[in-house]
Structures are given as C-alpha cells and as structure tokens.
Amino acid sequence: MDLSGANLQFDSFEELAIPLFDQLYNFAHWLTQNRDEAEDLVQETYVKALKGFSSFQLGTNFRAWIYRILRNTFLTSRKGLKVAMTVPLDFDEEEEGPDPAIEHDTPETLLLERSSHELLQKAIDELPVHFREILLLCEVEEMSYQEISETLAVPIGTVMSRLSRARQTLRNQLRPYSQQDAGPRVPRGTTHGL
C-alpha cells in the first residue's frame, strides 16, 4: 500500500486523518475482535478515505465520515458479512418503553466497587455488534447523536432507541456480577448481528 503519492489534497487529508489513527484502531479492534483484522481494516479504511477524499466536503464532519468508511468496510468484510447475516429483522425499529427504574444497588455500582475493569470490557465484548459500536461511539468517542447518526447512517431517533437498548443490555450482562462474588462468567449475548 502506498498512500503517499495520492494528490494535492494529501496535506489536508493527513492533518485530518492522522490524529484519528489510535481511535480508529481501537474502534476497529472492538468490531473485529482480532488484532490482524483490525490492522487490515484500518489500513483499508485509510486507503478508501484517501481515494474518496475528493468527495469529502471540507468543513463537514470528517470524523463521522471516516468512521462511516471504517464501519462500512467492516460490514463488507468476511466477518462483517457474517454478523450482518444474523441481524434480527426489526431489532431496534420498535418503539422503546421507558427504562425501568434502577435499584439503588445497581449492577454498575457494584461492579465499579469491585473495580472490575476487565469484566466490563468482557461484557462490552459480549454485546451484539450493533450495540457495541453505538455504545463505543457515544461513550468512548464521545460523539454527539448527530455524529452517530451520520456515522451509522440511521435517523437520530434510531440512535436514541438503539443506545438505550445497548445500555439496558449491558446492565443486564453485568447484573450476574452484582449477585455473585466470584466466577468470571459473562452471559453470552443472544444475537451478534448488526
């Protein structure tokens, strides 16, 4: 791969894209759950982004644009196709009811008391991909709902409902740890589709 000799827009592409390298890699690794595949995904993302940079409108949201490329590249990869095949037909299209009220000894507070950083990572890992990605975009990348909407190409209403369900699913994943002291067993996610 040679990204260097592309065109006169390279300088601005480099300025925009290089600062996102670590974040994109982190996100890619969460999606692929594999170091080699994450590296390939990031590399392909940069190649595609550079190739398509002429179509990017300066002044618009570059971060959402390049994350979208990464995500779409993942979706068309072998692993991405596999998870996309198992998508529930209407997994987040239905209206959400209000979140159930939280008990005061919540899974999250108990988990945090135990400083179970790794357990939380494992619980995130076990989330279905469509929940994992939206949670990471919101909490780790600190994207606004608008940016997430652009990245995932879904309406803001879907962002809100999917995010709500992702959080609820994560809480449910964590709940067993609030009820048992030992045993690093993370309940499997029911669906791993997109």
Place this chain on the structure above:
Amino acid sequence: MVCESWKAQLDTYLDGEGPQEEMRIFDAHVRNCPSCSADALSRVQLKRAIQVAGKRFTPSAEFRKRMQQNMAPKPRRSFRMGWILAAAAAVVLVAGSLTSTYIGNRFGRDQVFSEIADLHVATLASSSPVDVISTDRHTVKPWFQGKIPFAFNLPELQNSEFSLLGGRMTYLEQTPGAHLVYDERKHHISVFVFQERSLPARLSDNAPLPGTLSFNMETWSQGGLRYFVIGDVSAADIDSLAKLFRTAS
C-alpha cells in the same frame, strides 16, 4: 409520576442531548430528588467506566510505523525544481485534459462493475445470502424501510421464470443500497439498487462492460435510482428480469 418521565429521558440528558431549557429544569430536579440523583449518579458512573474500559486497544508499534511510512508525504523538492516540474506538469495536463476525464470515468465505472460482481459472488458464497427470506415482494419491500434512504418497486413475477429468494442491505463505496436475490432454474441472479447521485462514478445505461467481468450484467437509471442486474445466466435472461424491473418502477 414526575420522576418517571425524567427517568425515561435520563440517559439523553446525561449525554447532554436534551433541549437547553429542559436540561436546566432537569438539573434543578435532580438536585432536589434523591431517587433521580441516585439513578443519575449510577448512570454517570457506568458512562465513565465504559469510557475508560472502551479505550482498550492500541496499535502495535510495528503497525504504527508501517502506517506512518505509508502516509509520509514524499520529500518536497527544491523551489526551482518545483517550478520546472510544475511547467512540465502543465504541459502534460493540457495534453491529457481531453483524455483524463474519459479515463477517470472509465476507471471509476469499471471499479463499480467489479465491486458489484464481488458483492454478487460474496453473497452466493455465503451460507445465508439474504437477511429477509421471502418469495413475497410485499414482505421483502417493506423490510428495507428505514434501512436504506429510498424506496423502490419489485416486479410481479407471475408467468415468469424468476422467483424471489429474498433481500439484504448492501454497500457500494459507502453508499447503502438494496440487494435482491432471484432464482432462475437454480441460477442465482442479483439485483442491486442504489441512489444514482450517491454513486462514485457516472454510469451510462449503455456503458460497455469490462472484458474481465465473467458475468452478464445490465445496468440502467430510472427515477433517480441505479439498477444493476448480474448473474451467470444468459444475457437474454438478465434482460428479461431487467425489463420486469423497468416496468415495475
């Protein structure tokens, strides 16, 4: 029951996404409501924990170095040399201007055709080629609602040799689209539908297909949508299915 309505929106407010005025009222409420403040606290704790736990993977030094090398701009030449090269480039530009558009378009077009073929093959190789499995167009068409930013019609297949197997979402150069799979005498045919304006290359309906393409394919634009019909059946069969779509659209 005031708290219930706040709690339903708790995450939205904590994400800083509520309307300004409501955020201010919410803030005042949380300060005076032990139940809501406890909920808010636990959710904020979880948000922070995810934020820390989510920053989990870092690229290896080797990968970082490789990418840096790949992305490093070529060394800049001297100012004088730059002018000489610029002058030479201008000559080349003038000479090439008439052909570059044509070549660029053809390159982009060939790439689109290749990607369509890849998508078709990847789907055939998959153990579950479609996400919505139905022979009923009235089931398949609504499935795409909310998944792709446009609507399209599926043809009536009565008295034809084609049968609908189902559909799935697809992407072509970051553009979402519909992928429908049809069966004709045990041969699978893919029909792709994308928004014309979102595609990376301009395509004409009579564009010659690249010689390397080992499938028969037909493409046309109708109502702002670009259709591709591809498969290993005869060109006449591809054309028959394309005609059915043209009539339905």
